[in-house]
Amino acid sequence: MIGDIVRGKEKSKLVVLQDSVKQSGRPLLISLINNLCQRVEKVHVVCFEKSPDYLKDFINTEFYQRLVFHDGSTDVLGWESAENLSVDTDLVKYLSNRSGHHANNNVAIVIDSLSPMMLHRQAPYTCQTLSRLTSAKIQEAEVEQVVCLLHRDLHDDHSIVLLNHLATTIVKVTPPKLGHFHVACNTLHKRLSGKVIRIDEHFNLDEQYCIQDVTEVKNVDTSTVAMETKQSDPTANLTFNLTLTDKEKEARSQVKLPYTYDANREDNFTNFGEGKIFYQPDDADDFDEEDPDDDLDI
16 A cells, blocks of 8 residues: 555545654655656655755655755744745745746645644644645646655644544554564555545665565454453353253253144044034125125225
């Protein structure tokens, strides 16, 4: 699943990568940027945390002509100048009004990272900005995908729940449980059909940040397995007895059931002779042999 999302085989309008201090999600973000450069005409990279020069060192040089970097790391709060890109800037207007770097077909927007905005602005403002970006036109070009990196251990649960409700794909990056893998991730993907897929995977990244050796990991609840393997007697602690002794079983076997054949019982019934049925009709009864259904309202 993670490979299909990175390569664009699984369509997703808003992808949120969530990492923590235990496992960084920036290598996976770089892999997404490299793949976006192969699918769209322009990729706008908004840098609130790391400088553009830092990211350029990890991105394939052949994609530089398709990348448009917007530096918001030098003046994150907009204290030096109101014209600088900051967390208070309206990203939709800012990206739409930028001169140069025009795209004719489609573009993608990458935000590294979303945490400074969510820390200095309320979560609803951030969600509203992302919603506008997914449906906006950047210099008359359609936005195919928005990708954000978020440090989930810096935010409260309420903010993360709001963001997860808006996102179409949530990728939680965690340390791998198996030693021969680099990264582990839990992916929740909402398809256009409405189907929701949740999957745990391990994978590796090569020197070019390409995803390799994707392996699905199925979690097994060891406590449940232990309870199933342990056999217990459900009748052990009852105040009454549900089992029969040998003597009781023998007595039960001698009881003759009413539907079984019994010669003595058959003789008792036959000694009474033949039976007859007598019927006394009422005054309202109407017997017509030619029309037996005459009394019915048809």
